[in-house]
Amino acid sequence: MIETVASVGLPIDEKLMIQKNRLVPANGLSGNEKRISVVTGTHGDELEGQYVCYELQRRIKENIECLTGIVDVYPAINPLGIDSITRGIPGFDLDMNRIFPGLENGSMPEYIASKIIDDLSGSAAVVDIHASNIFLEEIPQVRINELSRDTLVPLAKLLNVDYIWVHSSATVLESTLAYSLNVIGTPTLVVEMGVGMRITKKYGDQLTDGILALMKELGIWNGEVITPKEPIISEDGEVSFINAGKSGVFVPCVGHWKNVKKDGHIGDILNPLTGEINERIFAPTDGIVFTLREYPIVNEGSLIARILA
Amino acid sequence: MKEKLLFELNSVYRDNMRIKGYSFGEGEESACIVGATRGNEVQQLYICSRLINIFKQLEHQGKMKYGKSVMVIPTVNSHSMNIGKRFWSTDNTDINRMFPGYSLGETTQRIAAGVFENISSYKFGIQFTSFYMQGDYIPHVRVMQTGFEDIELAKDFGLPYVYRRNARPYDTTTLNYNWQLWETKAFSVYTSATDKIDVVSAREAINAVLSFLNKQGIIQYRCHEGFISQFIEGHSLMNVKSATAGIFIRHADVDSRVKKGDVIAEIMDPYTGETADRVIAPQNGIVFFHVNQPLIYSQTPLFRIIPTDDLV
Numbered sequence A: 001m002i003e004t005v006a007s008v009g010l011p012i013d014e015k016l017m018i019q020k021n022r023l024v025p026a027n028g029l030s031g032n033e034k035r036i037s038v039v040t041g042t043h044g045d046e047l048e049g050q051y052v053c054y055e056l057q058r059r060i061k062e063n064i065e066c067l068t069g070i071v072d073v074y075p076a077i078n079p080l081g082i083d084s085i086t087r088g089i090p091g092f093d094l095d096m097n098r099i100f101p102g103l104e105n106g107s108m109p110e111y112i113a114s115k116i117i118d119d120l121s122g123s124a125a126v127v128d129i130h131a132s133n134i135f136l137e138e139i140p141q142v143r144i145n146e147l148s149r150d151t152l153v154p155l156a157k158l159l160n161v162d163y164i165w166v167h168s169s170a171t172v173l174e175s176t177l178a179y180s181l182n183v184i185g186t187p188t189l190v191v192e193m194g195v196g197m198r199i200t201k202k203y204g205d206q207l208t209d210g211i212l213a214l215m216k217e218l219g220i221w222n223g224e225v226i227t228p229k230e231p232i233i234s235e236d237g238e239v240s241f242i243n244a245g246k247s248g249v250f251v252p253c254v255g256h257w258k259n260v261k262k263d264g265h266i267g268d269i270l271n272p273l274t275g276e277i278n279e280r281i282f283a284p285t286d287g288i289v290f291t292l293r294e295y296p297i298v299n300e301g302s303l304i305a306r307i308l309a
Numbered sequence B: 001m002k003e004k005l006l007f008e009l010n011s012v013y014r015d016n017m018r019i020k021g022y023s024f025g026e027g028e029e030s031a032c033i034v035g036a037t038r039g040n041e042v043q044q045l046y047i048c049s050r051l052i053n054i055f056k057q058l059e060h061q062g063k064m065k066y067g068k069s070v071m072v073i074p075t076v077n078s079h080s081m082n083i084g085k086r087f088w089s090t091d092n093t094d095i096n097r098m099f100p101g102y103s104l105g106e107t108t109q110r111i112a113a114g115v116f117e118n119i120s121s122y123k124f125g126i127q128f129t130s131f132y133m134q135g136d137y138i139p140h141v142r143v144m145q146t147g148f149e150d151i152e153l154a155k156d157f158g159l160p161y162v163y164r165r166n167a168r169p170y171d172t173t174t175l176n177y178n179w180q181l182w183e184t185k186a187f188s189v190y191t192s193a194t195d196k197i198d199v200v201s202a203r204e205a206i207n208a209v210l211s212f213l214n215k216q217g218i219i220q221y222r223c224h225e226g227f228i229s230q231f232i233e234g235h236s237l238m239n240v241k242s243a244t245a246g247i248f249i250r251h252a253d254v255d256s257r258v259k260k261g262d263v264i265a266e267i268m269d270p271y272t273g274e275t276a277d278r279v280i281a282p283q284n285g286i287v288f289f290h291v292n293q294p295l296i297y298s299q300t301p302l303f304r305i306i307p308t309d310d311l312v
């Protein structure tokens, strides 16, 4: 059943609507069912979650008799952003993931944020799917604030991702959807996978398998599920960042999610005007490349890769 | 006047971006003034360029106090200004959300770090900045509640209001907040324009800065005393929101007095031209802020009003 979570009038004959679809067991609700919520589309240029929203519902509907709880799917909490290929909220130049928990009486984005939090709170788990940005490709991973490690790591392990990154907390991240929900006791897992403006079907299928496994553990699904893969779990200290020292055109010579040796060649930053190499990039450590630059043009400082030692 | 290259960013497809500071006087790093951090902050750039011109004359006339120095940075984001984008030209990040910066990090973190290492030891920090919603303000000095803020000192600008608001999580990466953490007395000055030049409010802001520096014994400058600033807090303002979307026809200006029940704006139906909604002042007060775009959403805070019933 499609429900409207928040609605705001736009100036000319249009309503901005945040919608969700609710799937419930075929023979109705007893009132004791648990609920899982799948949320995506906070950043309008991140599309990987769109396929997951579809695929998860397709599989559930095919075996609706296996559904024993409630599934809420929110494909677009920044619908104007997705429609206009804008990362933030068009017209406000705001990153929607910096305004939670929102404010009922605030501006339009804050009002919507508060409605979304109200609607999601109380879920047994929330999966918030992101897709990096247009610049970087990410291996399917869950990112967890160290403050919620104990609650979230066991749930994250069910999601069938390759990697779990437990990162240190930063005040600025307190205005994310995930932080705002975790703080009120609604466990929320942030998935990052793929790259902006694309759909990587393989990753979408992999995560859908994981969401069903998590649903089974929570008692929301009793159908067949896969055995989730064993993710690598790491903390900040084990992650090395490689940033461009020069501007130019980055061309990698390693694959994503491949092992590299210390001093191994990662790629080059080329100068198309002079025909020379501005900078050669080497691995600072042995490890695996879990983030790799996808968008070729780089400035000094642009992130090239992250390597997990 | 000394021109100092504070940071230079190399580029492949365009000229390098040079961030320049202009300093006056010798000795203690007394006051630093920062203009545009976003590409549309044209008023902020204009004010700084006018200030540089005035400081040059003051220095020439020997009116910089002995042992004091002032630096003005007109913009830290000329690359975005030159192409008419508010945020960073490639990745759309906000330099004013990157402080204190990180010299080994992403491009805008490096820009912030390159600027901040040059300005973090000044005694006073003044930033001209703008709000994320398009609108006009009564000129005011804004301080964030960090525990280090100094309201009495802020009144030395002689602007009509000193406004204090709570720091929110996303404020912790602004220049103002980080200046305060590094023990600089930091003030943000808001004038009534951003992407256009408003000469009258610019003059008011320039006077406020000169008056402030005069009172701190950094320059010698004769000017009128300005206002006895009223102190207001964010939570004491009344928000007046739109119930309806449409064309915004505003009747009340910034700084005007409104009476409870006044129609301060109307929302016009964009197709039929009929009044879809009347926006009513909920209490007596003074208009502190209003939005200025012609088309508005429902749920938009249109006005912020300083209640005056409790003022004598």
Ligand SMILES: [Zn+2]
Pocket: A042, A043, A046, A130, A131, A132
């Ligand atoms: Zn995202």
